[in-house]
Every structure is written in structure tokens, then in C-alpha cells.
Amino acid sequence: MKCVRVLLPLLARDSYGDPLALGQAWGLRRTFSCAQTPNMCLSRGFRTSMRKPTSKPAPTKREEEAQPNPKSLVTFEDPFKRFDQDCRNKATFSHVLNVFCKKDVRRRGHVEFIYAALQKMPEFGVERDLRVYNALLDIFPKEVFVPQNSIQRMFNHYPRQQECGVQVLEQMERYGILPDAETKFLLLQIFGQKSHPFLKYRRMMYWFPKFKNINPYPVPYPLPCDPVDIAKLSLQRISADLDARITVYQMPSVEEKTRITHPYIVGIQSPDQQSLLQKHSPDRPVYVEGPFPLWLKKTCVYYYLLRAELLPPGEKEEEEDIDPERNFYFPMQLDLDLERDLGDDDSFDVNEVEEGPVFAMCMVGSEDQATLAQWIRGLQETNPILGHIPVVFRLESGPLKIQAETEMEETYEEEALQSQKLKQ
Incomplete structure (x- = not known):
């Protein structure tokens, strides 16, 4: 038994140069104390293995700047930047959407792509086109973000995707675009009925018809060119x-x-x-x-x-006082002393500028x-x-x-x- 105790450290030193290397080689678990190993003062045991550590050191700041960030919008803005100012129209914008849809079946990175497309819509002149907004909503994967139970509905199922859908509807509201039946069908198929985008759609459909003709002096769109x-x-x-x-x-x-x-x-x-x-x-x-x-x-x-x-002030013409009986707009004038409370004072200061x-x-x-x-x-x-x-x-x-x-x-x-x- 004493020979075994003597040979083990010697073999370890000859083969690996360290008493712990033998345990690493044979996958053994040993606990050393300060009394047995005076050169090593370990307070607790640990497990050793032959596998090398897979964790890489943290990259430096220069390496982070040199490597492209996969979550950034740069990779999704490139398809829109390829076209010149003369070629930016509805056809090229729709072509970029079709290329992204055919590139990956799972539509990875669709949220970043939709945000980038919303920013580029005014440059392509499609910010008032309802079909383009429906095409943007069609990029979302179908029947993936629909909550399946009450707990998922309670905890805002897929909040990032729902927020992106609300942003699409808010940009439609900003430009005065009223959703149609296709928009409703897409929202139900993507997010379901109990979701924030569909609630935004219902509010738009309630308030838009009420405020559509509220301006008595509307400005035509588009404005005349002459x-x-x-x-x-x-x-x-x-x-x-x-x-x-x-x-x-x-x-x-x-x-x-x-x-x-x-x-x-x-x-x-x-x-x-x-x-x-x-x-x-x-x-x-x-x-x-x-x-x-x-x-x-x-x-x-x-x-x-x-x-x-x-x-x-001295040259102003004094207006003739019209008798209340001859006044067409106010034929009668009633001066009644009504009892009013102290809090019913409706008078306020008005600075009249002549x-x-x-x-x-x-x-x-x-x-x-x-x-x-x-x-x-x-x-x-x-x-x-x-x-x-x-x-x-x-x-x-x-x-x-x-x-x-x-x-x-x-x-x-x-x-x-x-x-x-x-x-x-």
C-alpha cells in the first residue's frame, strides 16, 4: 500500500509534471488537504477532467468594433441603399421585400428588417400605400406568435414582435391610412385576437371614420402641381x-x-x-x-x-349704437339680475391687440x-x-x-x- 502511495506521485510527475495531472488523466476525483500537500493549500475539493476549457477570453474593444454586430440594422439597410435616388420607387421597394421573404423560410431577423423598411418608406414614396403596409405585415411568420392559453396572453406573448406590429399600425395612423379587411386577416393570423396589434387595429377602425371628415377646410392630397x-x-x-x-x-x-x-x-x-x-x-x-x-x-x-x-385714438370713427329692437341679429335684450354663486365668475383677462x-x-x-x-x-x-x-x-x-x-x-x-x- 505504501508502494502505491509512493508510485502515484512519481508517475504523475514524470508524465505530466504535476501531482494533479494524473487525476486528470485517469478521470479520478481526489481531495487534498493542507496536511497531505504542504505546497498546496486548498480549502475544498474540486473535480478535474481531461476536457479542455471551451470558454474563450473576452474580446477587446478593438475586436468588438471590427466584428459586425448581427443585431444591428446595417445588414438590413444595405438592400435599400443599393438603389440610386432615381430608382427608388414602389417596384424596387416591393422587390426588396420579396427577396427577403424568399431568402429564409423562417424569416430570421424580420423585426429588424421591418423597422428598417419603415424608415425607408418615405424615400421610396410608398408611405401612403396600403398594399405596401400589408406586404410588411405579411413578412411576419404566421401562427407562431398567437397565444395558446390565458397565461401567455397575460404575460404579453412575444412582446418584441407585438411592438413591431404596433409600430407598423402607428405609421399607418400617422399618414392617415385606414386599414382594410386584408390587414385584419393578417393580424389575426399573425398575433391572434387577444394581442396588442389587433387591439390597435380595432381602435383605429373606431376612431378613424369619426375624425376623417372633422376638418371643415381640408387640404387635398396630393396638392395641385400648378x-x-x-x-x-x-x-x-x-x-x-x-x-x-x-x-x-x-x-x-x-x-x-x-x-x-x-x-x-x-x-x-x-x-x-x-x-x-x-x-x-x-x-x-x-x-x-x-x-x-x-x-x-x-x-x-x-x-x-x-x-x-x-x-x-382721436380720429377713430364712433360706431353708431343700434337699437336692440332694430338689430337683426339680437332683436331683444334682456337684463336680468340672476343670483350667482361666488364660484360662478366667468370673467377672464383678454389682451386685445388692435x-x-x-x-x-x-x-x-x-x-x-x-x-x-x-x-x-x-x-x-x-x-x-x-x-x-x-x-x-x-x-x-x-x-x-x-x-x-x-x-x-x-x-x-x-x-x-x-x-x-x-x-x-
Whole structure:
């Protein structure tokens, strides 16, 4: 027995160079104590084996940056980036969706791909296409994320996929796209009836028809391409009087001989504004002010005003008091002292800002004083008093004028440099 105890350490040292190597070689489990092995002070036993450790050391920061992240969106944005700006349309977008669906039957990475597709939809011009949204929902695997029992429904079965489906419906809501029967069938087939995307669908179908025609002054989509039609639509939205008439003083044209372009001039004026302008004193000037911006969805247009300054307090005309019996809108007036509680005080502070009267509005194709002066000449046909009233132009630097001024400054600098070279 003593010989065996002596031979075991010797064999281990000769073959493996370590007393523990023999146990590793034979798969034996031994417990060493501090008394038996004075060079090794182990407080507890451990198991050894012949298998080498499979765990790899943690990668450094440089290695992490060099290796591509499989969870990132870079791999899914590449198919959309391959197409040039001219080729980005509905056909190419649908082609990318079909390629992804045929690439893998299990549709791995479909959540990241759908998020990337939602971001690229405005660039391809398909953000208002219902068929494209249904094609995006069709990418989800079918009958996989449907909860099978009440516990799965309670704990939000597959939350990442459900959140992605809700994002698709929210983008449809943002662009005003109403789901159809195909959208409902896809949501039921993918997520089931007791899911967050289907609940979002039901809410959209309830509120969308109620709010669809709630705007009394809707903006047509798409907007007309003709600038004259856009000007007419904009002036109708600005004017608060339904009796206001729109007049086209000049249509855009180009002379063949001189190649001179004539911009469009569209104005609007109501009968009440004409009567106010007729009562205006010829001693006081009127002002042409602008340009003022107006947004129609994503299109910005500019308009101009013909207005006058506010009269001083001493020169204001006192309005005639109309007898309540002769008033058409309020034929009777009742002054009753009703008992009111202390908490029924409905009075509140209002800061009323008085402004001068506005006589007319217009939109022009060229933002310069000559075009606006032509508009004033056109107004004189229906308002002859404008021939006796001085007109002052208060024009601010619009976007077109800023570009023109920068171009003029560049030409002046080039001329100055050329003159200096000639002098030298």
C-alpha cells in the first residue's frame, strides 16, 4: 500500500509534471488537504477532467468594433441603399421585400428588417400605400406568435414582435391610412385576437371614420402641381369671408422674341374690404407688406397684404349704437339680475391687440416690387381710389430675394477682383 502511495506521485510527475495531472488523466476525483500537500493549500475539493476549457477570453474593444454586430440594422439597410435616388420607387421597394421573404423560410431577423423598411418608406414614396403596409405585415411568420392559453396572453406573448406590429399600425395612423379587411386577416393570423396589434387595429377602425371628415377646410392630397391652383387654394384658406372673390391678374408666360418671363399674380378681395378701402382717407398711405409664410402640409408658400395703419385714438370713427329692437341679429335684450354663486365668475383677462384694416391679399410668382406694383394697378380697376392714395412697399427679404442678393454679391466680388487685376 505504501508502494502505491509512493508510485502515484512519481508517475504523475514524470508524465505530466504535476501531482494533479494524473487525476486528470485517469478521470479520478481526489481531495487534498493542507496536511497531505504542504505546497498546496486548498480549502475544498474540486473535480478535474481531461476536457479542455471551451470558454474563450473576452474580446477587446478593438475586436468588438471590427466584428459586425448581427443585431444591428446595417445588414438590413444595405438592400435599400443599393438603389440610386432615381430608382427608388414602389417596384424596387416591393422587390426588396420579396427577396427577403424568399431568402429564409423562417424569416430570421424580420423585426429588424421591418423597422428598417419603415424608415425607408418615405424615400421610396410608398408611405401612403396600403398594399405596401400589408406586404410588411405579411413578412411576419404566421401562427407562431398567437397565444395558446390565458397565461401567455397575460404575460404579453412575444412582446418584441407585438411592438413591431404596433409600430407598423402607428405609421399607418400617422399618414392617415385606414386599414382594410386584408390587414385584419393578417393580424389575426399573425398575433391572434387577444394581442396588442389587433387591439390597435380595432381602435383605429373606431376612431378613424369619426375624425376623417372633422376638418371643415381640408387640404387635398396630393396638392395641385400648378402654382396658380396652389395660390387659389391658399388664398381661400386665408380669407375668412366666403364672399371673397379670387382674381387672376396675370398668368405665367414667356415671350418668344424677348425671352422675358411674366410671373403669375393671383389676388383676393371681399366686398367688405372694398367698402373699407373706399372710405379710406387719401391723405393716409397704404402699405404692401410681406412675404408671410403659409404651410400647406409640407409645401411652404408666401403671400402679401395691402393694409393701412391703425387710426389714432382721436380720429377713430364712433360706431353708431343700434337699437336692440332694430338689430337683426339680437332683436331683444334682456337684463336680468340672476343670483350667482361666488364660484360662478366667468370673467377672464383678454389682451386685445388692435390692428389696421387689411384691404386685399395676393400671391405672386416673382417676389419683387415691380410684380407687386402690377398687382396694385390691377386692383385700381375695381378700386379707383387707389389712384389717389400713396402706396408704400414694406418688403422683407424672402427666400428668393436672399438667393438673388447672394448671387449679386458674388458677381460684385468677381467684378472687383477683375478690376484689381486689370489695374495691376
